[in-house]
Amino acid sequence: MKLGFDNQKYLEEQSKYILERVNDYDKLYLEFGGKLMFDKHAKRVLPGFDENVKIKLLHKLKDNVEIVICVYAGDIERNKIRGDFGITYDIDVLRLIDDLRAYDLDVNSVVVTRYSGQPATTVFMNKLERRGIKVYTHEATKGYPTDVDTIVSEEGYGKNPYIETTKPIVVVTAPGPGSGKLATCLSQLYHENKRGHAVGYAKFETFPVWNVPLKHPLNIAYEAATVDLKDVNMIDSFHLETYGKSSVNYNRDIEAFPVLKRIIEKITGETSEYQSPTDMGVNRVGYGIVDDEVVKEASRQEIIRRYFKTACDYKKGHADKETLDRSKLIMEELNLKETNRSVVNTAREREALLKSENENTENCSVVALQLHDGTVVTGKSSTLMNATPACIINAIKHLANLSDDVHLLSPVILEPIMNLKSNTLGMPNQALNCEEILIALTICAATNPVVQSAIDQLKELHGCQLHSTTILTQSNENVLGKLGIETTSDPHYSTQSLYYNN
Numbered sequence: 268m269k270l271g272f273d274n275q276k277y278l279e280e281q282s283k284y285i286l287e288r289v290n291d292y293d294k295l296y297l298e299f300g301g302k303l304m305f306d307k308h309a310k311r312v313l314p315g316f317d318e319n320v321k322i323k324l325l326h327k328l329k330d331n332v333e334i335v336i337c338v339y340a341g342d343i344e345r346n347k348i349r350g351d352f353g354i355t356y357d358i359d360v361l362r363l364i365d366d367l368r369a370y371d372l373d374v375n376s377v378v379v380t381r382y383s384g385q386p387a388t389t390v391f392m393n394k395l396e397r398r399g400i401k402v403y404t405h406e407a408t409k410g411y412p413t414d415v416d417t418i419v420s421e422e423g424y425g426k427n428p429y430i431e432t433t434k435p436i437v438v439v440t441a442p443g444p445g446s447g448k449l450a451t452c453l454s455q456l457y458h459e460n461k462r463g464h465a466v467g468y469a470k471f472e473t474f475p476v477w478n479v480p481l482k483h484p485l486n487i488a489y490e491a492a493t494v495d496l497k498d499v500n501m502i503d504s505f506h507l508e509t510y511g512k513s514s515v516n517y518n519r520d521i522e523a524f525p526v527l528k529r530i531i532e533k534i535t536g537e538t539s540e541y542q543s544p545t546d547m548g549v550n551r552v553g554y555g556i557v558d559d560e561v562v563k564e565a566s567r568q569e570i571i572r573r574y575f576k577t578a579c580d581y582k583k584g585h586a587d588k589e590t591l592d593r594s595k596l597i598m599e600e601l602n603l604k605e606t607n608r609s610v611v612n613t614a615r616e617r618e619a620l621l622k623s624e625n626e627n628t629e630n631c632s633v634v635a636l637q638l639h640d641g642t643v644v645t646g647k648s649s650t651l652m653n654a655t656p657a658c659i660i661n662a663i664k665h666l667a668n669l670s671d672d673v674h675l676l677s678p679v680i681l682e683p684i685m686n687l688k689s690n691t692l693g694m695p696n697q698a699l700n701c702e703e704i705l706i707a708l709t710i711c712a713a714t715n716p717v718v719q720s721a722i723d724q725l726k727e728l729h730g731c732q733l734h735s736t737t738i739l740t741q742s743n744e745n746v747l748g749k750l751g752i753e754t755t756s757d758p759h760y761s762t763q764s765l766y767y768n769n
Contacts, residue, residue, distance in 0.1 A: 271561030380447025
């Protein structure tokens with residue numbers, strides 16, 4: 268893969284810039300937008316970007332950093348899912364705490380925002396507290412967003428409990444957007460100022476990239492990633508008016524800035540140093556780009572992937588028609604087509620051929636995988652296994668230079684698994700999924716070095732591109748994600764059955 272981004276340069280720039288901000292205050296509340304860890308979107312659009320660079324940056328500053336995690340009570344109640352992991356936001360908070368601790372970072376507490384006694388949220392809070400995690404609750408802020416006098420009063424932020432913090436950098440993060448990070452930062456500014464502390468607020472937001480052109484594919488890819496939030500990139504008019512320089516921000520930040528500035532000035536009693544939303548940011552990602560053409564192409568491919576994901580979400584009922592139409596418009600803006608993703612044509616053509624050869628056209632799913640050498644291998648569904656594991660087996664056989672005639676899976680291993688699914692567990696769908704096939708391969712490898720030579724090739728699939736002609740099951744998608752394979756699917760189910768076996 269060609270690199271378009273210098274991760275080390277970015278790490279040094281970003282660390283230096285954060286410390287410069289901290290020097291202006293006794294304490295800095297730093298709102299972290301986007302993913303703190305496993306930022307796979309940034310990794311895809313900026314080849315060379317380390318998906319965990321932000322956490323490594325904080326580890327570098329660990330003696331001066333503590334973390335506050337926000338989660339919106341409503342997201343817990345409706346079991347909102349973090350798409351890249353397939354886990355709910357409350358579970359993601361637990362995962363995040365474990366991961367932060369693994370980097371020797373101090374987790375101060377969890378703040379449950381807009382809490383009003385929701386039952387599932389109360390259970391979650393009890394779980395945290397009984398494991399020794401401090402939990403604070405914030406109700407909806409009275410008067411927000413327009414009544415600044417009420418917001419900055421004992422009836423507004425004053426009703427929130429004060430979070431005791433001791434280190435000069437307080438990072439406020441969350442599982443996803445809309446979790447109340449900004450309100451938590453401002454609430455803390457209110458309480459800190461009442462205590463006579465000189466504190467500041469800044470925002471660590473990777474996208475959109477303020478010093479990259481508005482219509483650059485990198486910034487348009489951010490719009491594609493947030494179609495459900497209806498985010499739109501815009502020129503920061505406040506920055507342009509004050510400094511005469513164009514910078515890019517997004518609609519929510521620009522729209523909220525006048526009120527946000529008034530709130531900060533009301534809290535501090537001083538004129539804000541920030542003249543624009545861009546001023547608030549500590550984003551140096553644009554300075555890490557070393558090959559603009561590589562970044563542009565990676566961003567175009569991400570836009571196509573996001574379109575397929577939105578189309579599948581619409582089919583599943585997770586997205587509305589407006590969101591899907593918006594995703595189509597973004598594709599058209601850059602004159603992109605589904606077939607600009609090279610594996611799409613191969614998968615569809617193989618599926619069409621299979622359907623022409625079979626009377627029963629149901630469950631003719633095909634998966635195509637492009638390897639790093641440009642070779643495209645395919646797999647089709649059968650009574651033995653899904654199309655996805657079939658494709659993975661064909662890929663590792665190719666990489667291990669094994670003939671198609673070589674059988675990696677022993678019937679002695681497969682038959683007991685099939686019998687277990689069918690006779691013992693009573694599962695109507697006996698076809699093996701990715702996880703089951705990989706376990707079977709591992710068992711076969713214990714007595715067959717040829718199989719082990721194929722398994723050793725799995726690591727070579729990291730970063731490869733895959734397309735399925737039908738919606739991937741969650742179990743298969745999870746395994747592909749762990750292998751580091753970038754996936755897309757056509758928005759079609761593999762069968763007419765309404766109960767879709769994950």
